[in-house]
Amino acid sequence: VLTQSPATLSLSPGERATLSCRASQNVNSLLGWYQQKRGRAPRLLIYDASKRATGIPARFSGSGSGTDFTLTISSLEPEDFAVYYCQQGAAFGGGTKVEI
Amino acid sequence: QVQLQESGPGLVKPSQTLSLTCTVSGGSISRGGYYWGWIRQHPGETLEWIGYIYYSGSTYYSPSLKSRLTISLVMSENHFSLKLTSVTAADTAIYYCTRAFLYGGNYYFDLWGQGTLVTVSS
Numbered sequence: 001v002l003t004q005s006p007a008t009l010s011l012s013p014g015e016r017a018t019l020s021c022r023a024s025q026n027v028n029s030l031l032g033w034y035q036q037k038r039g040r041a042p043r044l045l046i047y048d049a050s051k052r053a054t055g056i057p058a059r060f061s062g063s064g065s066g067t068d069f070t071l072t073i074s075s076l077e078p079e080d081f082a083v084y085y086c087q088q089g090a091a092f093g094g095g096t097k098v099e100i
Numbered sequence: 101q102v103q104l105q106e107s108g109p110g111l112v113k114p115s116q117t118l119s120l121t122c123t124v125s126g127g128s129i130s131r132g133g134y135y136w137g138w139i140r141q142h143p144g145e146t147l148e149w150i151g152y153i154y155y156s157g158s159t160y161y162s163p164s165l166k167s168r169l170t171i172s173l174v175m176s177e178n179h180f181s182l183k184l185t186s187v188t189a190a191d192t193a194i195y196y197c198t199r200a201f202l203y204g205g206n207y208y209f210d211l212w213g214q215g216t217l218v219t220v221s222s
Contacts, residue, residue, distance in 0.1 A: 041196055041215050048203055092147040
């Protein structure tokens with residue numbers, strides 16, 4: 001089970017976003033992060049906890065291992081306001097909505 | 101670049117079979133290293149993994165759907181399909197076809213179709 005917090009994050013462009021994902025058991029570094037904009041398919045951002053997928057801007061970074069993981073967006077751009085999901089195996093977290 | 105596109109009926113009657121096809125363009129599904137599958141999303145909810153198939157034909161299904169589910173490859177037409185039998189309203193969702201790769205023991209979904217809404221209703 002993956003638990004994401006907070007459910008909603010209200011921030012302004014240019015601010016730093018910190019999203020959390022907690023696994024119910026040790027998953028080492030086997031965790032991914034996805035971004036989903038309204039009406040669109042999800043997009044892979046991070047795999048193996050900290051590796052950026054192809055074409056993902058450097059402002060997105062992932063960290064953590066074991067049970068606690070973090071996705072950081074260093075300076076929010078207008079296009080970053082979306083829902084973010086963590087994933088391990090067949091399980092997805094409940095999502096964090098980053099809103100203006 | 102490789103793209104995925106779902107197709108199939110948007111409305112299915114209860115107890116009938118939901119059938120979707122994902123057409124792959126810009127690359128071959130017979131290339132090893134990738135897993136081709138399906139994920140769904142109930143309205144306003146998180147993502148639910150359905151299952152995937154490897155080019156060898158090996159399949160991996162969600163335990164909760166396994167008894168009703170078939171995923172298959174059609175190499176000659178470069179597409180793969182999903183069949184879900186005995187559907188109910190609980191199967192109403194947006195269905196995404198996906199491509200996954202295996203890294204370090206975990207699967208990551210690096211390519212997604214645009215998604216297709218399937219409604220189960222009489």
